[in-house]
Amino acid sequence: MSTQLTINGKQHAVAADSGTPLLYVLRNDMQLNGAKFGCGMGQCGACTVIVDGKAVFSCITPVGALEGRAVRTIESLGTADHPGRLQAAFIKHQAAQCGYCIAGMIMRAQALLEHNPHPDDQQIRRHMEPNLCRCGTHHRILAAIADVAKGGPA
Amino acid sequence: MSTVDMGRRAILGHGALLFGFSMLPALAHAQFNAMGLPALADPRLPGSLKNTPFLDAWIQIAPDGRVTVCSGKVELGTGVRTALIQIALEQLALLPADIRFIGGDTALTPNEGYTAGSHTIADSGTALLHASAQVAALLREGAAAQWKTGAGALVLDAGRVVAPDGRRMHYGDAIKGLRMPGLHRTASPSSPLRAPGAYRMIGTSLPRVDIPAKVSGGAAYVQDMRLPGMLHARVVRPPRIGARLAGVDMATVARLPGVRKTVHDGNYLAVLADDEWRAVSAMRALTAAARWEGGTALPQPDAIHATLQALPSEDLVILQRGAMGAGRGPSIRTRYTKQYVMHGSIGPSCAVGHLTGGVLTVWTHTQGVFPLRAALAELVNMPLEKVRCIHAEGSGCYGQNGADDVAADAALLACAVPGVPVRVQLMRDQENLWEPYAPAMVTTVRAELDGSGRIREWAYDVWSGSHNERPGNAGKLVPAGLLARPILPSRSLPMPQPEGGGDRNALPLYDIPNARVVNHFLPVTPLRTSAMRSLGAHLNISAIEGTMDQLAALAHADPVRFRLDHLGSQPRARAVVERAAGMFGWRAGAASLPHRGRGFGFGQYKNLMAFVAIAVDVQFDPDRNTVRILRVACAADCGQIVNPDGVRNQLEGAIIQSASWTLHEQLRYGSDGIASSDWSSYPIMRFSGVPERIDVALIDQPGLPFLGVAEAAQGPMAAALLNALAQATGARRHDLPLLADR
Numbered sequence: 018m019s020t021q022l023t024i025n026g027k028q029h030a031v032a033a034d035s036g037t038p039l040l041y042v043l044r045n046d047m048q049l050n051g052a053k054f055g056c057g058m059g060q061c062g063a064c065t066v067i068v069d070g071k072a073v074f075s076c077i078t079p080v081g082a083l084e085g086r087a088v089r090t091i092e093s094l095g096t097a098d099h100p101g102r103l104q105a106a107f108i109k110h111q112a113a114q115c116g117y118c119i120a121g122m123i124m125r126a127q128a129l130l131e132h133n134p135h136p137d138d139q140q141i142r143r144h145m146e147p148n149l150c151r152c153g154t155h156h157r158i159l160a161a162i163a164d165v166a167k168g169g170p171a
Numbered sequence: 172m173s174t175v176d177m178g179r180r181a182i183l184g185h186g187a188l189l190f191g192f193s194m195l196p197a198l199a200h201a202q203f204n205a206m207g208l209p210a211l212a213d214p215r216l217p218g219s220l221k222n223t224p225f226l227d228a229w230i231q232i233a234p235d236g237r238v239t240v241c242s243g244k245v246e247l248g249t250g251v252r253t254a255l256i257q258i259a260l261e262q263l264a265l266l267p268a269d270i271r272f273i274g275g276d277t278a279l280t281p282n283e284g285y286t287a288g289s290h291t292i293a294d295s296g297t298a299l300l301h302a303s304a305q306v307a308a309l310l311r312e313g314a315a316a317q318w319k320t321g322a323g324a325l326v327l328d329a330g331r332v333v334a335p336d337g338r339r340m341h342y343g344d345a346i347k348g349l350r351m352p353g354l355h356r357t358a359s360p361s362s363p364l365r366a367p368g369a370y371r372m373i374g375t376s377l378p379r380v381d382i383p384a385k386v387s388g389g390a391a392y393v394q395d396m397r398l399p400g401m402l403h404a405r406v407v408r409p410p411r412i413g414a415r416l417a418g419v420d421m422a423t424v425a426r427l428p429g430v431r432k433t434v435h436d437g438n439y440l441a442v443l444a445d446d447e448w449r450a451v452s453a454m455r456a457l458t459a460a461a462r463w464e465g466g467t468a469l470p471q472p473d474a475i476h477a478t479l480q481a482l483p484s485e486d487l488v489i490l491q492r493g494a495m496g497a498g499r500g501p502s503i504r505t506r507y508t509k510q511y512v513m514h515g516s517i518g519p520s521c522a523v524g525h526l527t528g529g530v531l532t533v534w535t536h537t538q539g540v541f542p543l544r545a546a547l548a549e550l551v552n553m554p555l556e557k558v559r560c561i562h563a564e565g566s567g568c569y570g571q572n573g574a575d576d577v578a579a580d581a582a583l584l585a586c587a588v589p590g591v592p593v594r595v596q597l598m599r600d601q602e603n604l605w606e607p608y609a610p611a612m613v614t615t616v617r618a619e620l621d622g623s624g625r626i627r628e629w630a631y632d633v634w635s636g637s638h639n640e641r642p643g644n645a646g647k648l649v650p651a652g653l654l655a656r657p658i659l660p661s662r663s664l665p666m667p668q669p670e671g672g673g674d675r676n677a678l679p680l681y682d683i684p685n686a687r688v689v690n691h692f693l694p695v696t697p698l699r700t701s702a703m704r705s706l707g708a709h710l711n712i713s714a715i716e717g718t719m720d721q722l723a724a725l726a727h728a729d730p731v732r733f734r735l736d737h738l739g740s741q742p743r744a745r746a747v748v749e750r751a752a753g754m755f756g757w758r759a760g761a762a763s764l765p766h767r768g769r770g771f772g773f774g775q776y777k778n779l780m781a782f783v784a785i786a787v788d789v790q791f792d793p794d795r796n797t798v799r800i801l802r803v804a805c806a807a808d809c810g811q812i813v814n815p816d817g818v819r820n821q822l823e824g825a826i827i828q829s830a831s832w833t834l835h836e837q838l839r840y841g842s843d844g845i846a847s848s849d850w851s852s853y854p855i856m857r858f859s860g861v862p863e864r865i866d867v868a869l870i871d872q873p874g875l876p877f878l879g880v881a882e883a884a885q886g887p888m889a890a891a892l893l894n895a896l897a898q899a900t901g902a903r904r905h906d907l908p909l910l911a912d913r
Contacts, residue, residue, distance in 0.1 A: 045397075111816055149850065
């Protein structure tokens with residue numbers, strides 16, 4: 018019994034048990050590195066991906082709940098050679114230290130910008146609250162998001 | 172408690188070092204220095220060339236001209252990979268994309284001990300600066316011999332030696348012209364360095380080479396490794412320190428879907444499965460199937476500091492100057508404390524092990540592949556040369572987190588399934604409950620002014636458990652202590668001055684004629700502890716700088732002026748203090764708004780590395796006991812700057828991380844064991860709490876030595892917050908975290 022998932026615009030039949038958290042399917046079945054295991058409890062945001070336009074914690078979202086819904090990961094935004102706008106802004110601001118939280122940060126910010134292309138600085142800060150960074154890269158993350166927010170739609 | 176005179180001890184210590192190198196086996200020797208370094212080969216050589224003097228250990232040139240640069244230091248998320256590449260390429264006229272860089276591989280790189288203590292650029296950077304300059308000179312010499320011309324007129328350009336007449340030769344051909352071919356030759360004490368003002372690569376903000384993969388889902392971490400046929404493992408740790416396994420039903424777990432192997436060895440439990448989620452599910456079943464009994468009782472957190480001060484201590488007088496107790500001036504007497512703090516890596520520790528062809532390879536985000544290899548070889552009872560540790564990045568560690576422990580898990584589990592690669596990652600609660608915490612600490616200070624308002628006397632004591640429980644022997648690794656035949660940890664030792672451990676930065680840098688400082692090292696404390704960024708400097712600089720503010724008030728002096736008056740002979744220290752005060756707009760006696768506070772903090776990391784001064788402006792909310800950090804102004808001098816943006820990134824990060832530790836963080840524990848199993852029971856600063864503005868000014872020192880920077884701001888930021896909060900609340904708080912409920 019498999020689950021039909023739409024990941025980054027493509028259909029996949031996933032053999033994993035329907036209770037398996039999306040994170041493990043992304044990382045292992047799909048071999049996508051972006052979403053990271055941080056806490057497994059939806060407390061840190063390292064696993065953040067976008068489902069139907071909303072930022073969700075993939076570590077606590079069972080794949081069985083995702084049939085017919087569109088899952089997007091950071092791999093859908095661009096590549097190292099051809100980064101998307103947010104990715105390019107994170108590179109421009111060198112908005113990473115260890116970087117383990119960064120893919121989740123970018124996906125949460127992407128969800129905001131798709132909903133509200135020009136958030137102000139306070140809206141950005143509030144929106145990013147669920148995601149943790151331990152290296153203290155917060156100011157660079159905020160600056161990178163604000164860069165895109167001040168430009169056109171993401 | 173017996174007091175040991177440091178003068179005699181230092182001599183004995185030195186003797187032990189000398190004997191250690193010549194007479195003790197490698198495993199024992201690792202205990203004698205906190206950095207895990209090999210013996211000195213030639214003390215005249217710059218940086219880590221002292222320990223690894225051969226040029227080809229650092230820079231290799233293939234016959235086709237391709238260049239490989241090696242460092243024993245590893246990328247921990249601080250950007251050192253990029254900075255080391257910049258340094259290595261400065262003299263070699265190459266771009267980062269032209270070379271292969273290897274950091275931390277026991278089969279391929281120099282042994283530079285641990286990547287720790289803000290040492291990387293000073294040790295490895297200095298080695299690479301000189302090695303690359305000497306290699307560049309050899310390339311010119313080799314080409315000159317073949318062209319029968321003088322080497323002086325030849326230049327390096329884009330991987331070629333170029334003659335004035337336009338002839339070009341790639342580096343692989345150039346070294347063939349040397350009378351003694353190849354680069355397997357010892358480095359010289361001095362190098363033909365380019366003038367520091369003429370550097371082209373050093374001093375530029377080269378974008379970090381690792382960031383593009385990290386923002387695009389590239390394979391960037393050990394967590395991202397997928398080897399063919401790899402199994403996923405999960406461990407089950409005891410619920411409490413010291414708990415014993417009373418019974419477990421392994422058979423039920425072994426029958427679960429995808430489970431390939433279960434491991435039960437004493438109190439050590441693990442499960443290996445063909446899929447990661449199946450491994451997690453089986454781990455949960457194994458947790459439920461295990462019954463534990465006993466465990467070590469822990470003191471209550473509010474009693475920890477009295478507990479520490481009552482424990483047996485090894486007392487080291489680390490400063491004795493002038494005559495104490497002669498004056499009768501106004502004085503200050505204060506006790507400062509710090510609770511246990513967690514490293515709190517966002518990604519739980521992970522490692523991959525593979526035993527094949529009689530060689531055990533472990534991919535690990537350890538801070539020291541060589542010391543770890545020795546510990547793992549002892550753990551699995553294999554010869555050193557049959558174990559290889561390869562560094563692969565993990566989540567930021569900020570000191571010793573679970574990296575070494577999970578590498579031990581990977582080694583044990585790989586040996587349980589020979590030929591099959593095994594990836595093991597800790598769960599969040601396992602990382603939190605079993606990491607070696609930053610020690611709880613106590614300091615007391617008594618300081619006295621003379622009749623002219625200068626400091627006459629300073630008495631300071633610090634009590635702390637170990638800040639260095641790194642391997643070491645295999646017993647330093649958590650899994651080793653859980654086995655049916657456990658390996659006990661080797662004895663804990665204090666880290667000697669001048670770097671120090673609990674007593675790091677315990678010596679005030681200020682001009683004080685009479686002073687006595689004692690480090691009460693506690694070999695055994697209630698919890699396992701180890702290195703976390705800045706070690707004792709976090710609390711020591713807070714205590715020193717808090718006392719400076721109190722003394723300034725006694726002397727009716729402005730705190731910044733008071734500091735400058737006691738830094739008479741130290742121009743670099745004065746310069747950062749003046750710069751931070753200037754940026755901030757510090758004015759003597761400036762009136763404060765209600766619940767508003769300004770605070771200042773200064774320190775030179777270890778009294779021998781980077782100088783950092785920080786001023787902060789905070790708004791306190793007395794009803795909610797919260798603080799808004801309105802502004803941070805930071806000035807830093809870390810010697811010659813390699814990558815200015817990288818230095819800023821580190822300072823900004825240290826400011827935010829230290830603010831989180833200082834205001835909020837404390838491990839929760841009690842009679843049931845450690846309670847801080849997740850981010851709700853161990854909250855750290857989120858976006859809503861970070862400073863509204865951070866300004867960083869760098870003072871570059873071309874031609875002066877590289878000084879590390881990643882750990883230099885933690886103490887000054889904590890001190891600035893402590894002093895700002897004293898003004899904002901009207902009452903000094905001396906116990907960290909400053910915003911704890913009390």
